[in-house]
Amino acid sequence: DVKVTQSSRYLVKRTGEKVFLECVQDMDHENMFWYRQDPGLGLRLIYFSYDVKMKEKGDIPEGYSVSREKKERFSLILESASTNQTSMYLCASSPGLAASGTDTQYFGPGTRLTVL
């Protein structure tokens, strides 16, 4: 079974703090993704990476950055947390169409971040 883990299930931070969310996958997947999920808005893609040290902006990258130094690990960074970044953050990984013939994504359990 694919396993995607996230460093925290719940996190409370203060406005202006730097926040690191970590994601690790154990299936040697090429692609990794960071989403946020808010009521009524569904999943929105923040950033994704298709290889080590490679990153691409998603639909809502403002206020976020990412790091992928190793294939299995993809970090989301909030440089200066704000209250409108309170959300559920979900990490996903995917083997990719070229590698496996499928772009199915597998999700971690999520981190519920509250910024006060």
Place this chain on the structure above:
Amino acid sequence: RKEVEQDPGPFNVPEGATVAFNCTYSNSASQSFFWYRQDCRKEPKLLMSVYSSGNEDGRFTAQLNRASQYISLLIRDSKLSDSATYLCVVNERGGATNKLIFGTGTLLAVQP
């Protein structure tokens, strides 16, 4: 127009009922289609992929109509444990980027 549109529901059905969800997508180049299930406060999990010929997995049947850009999910003999949000998912631009586009989901509540 949203890229993937679903009726948000909720669909309240009794145990044993048959329920169908529909979804439309806007990108005619999409080639991969999925239904994901998301339980309350949990992550989305793949329920089933959707193939052109239609496919069935136990009580679940998925259909794809490329001409109308329409995907459906049929659940027969609903169980209490089927209560969840069902997300319709398509890939972007024929899979060139491996990005998936998620609908906002349809909430199903199966009543005893």
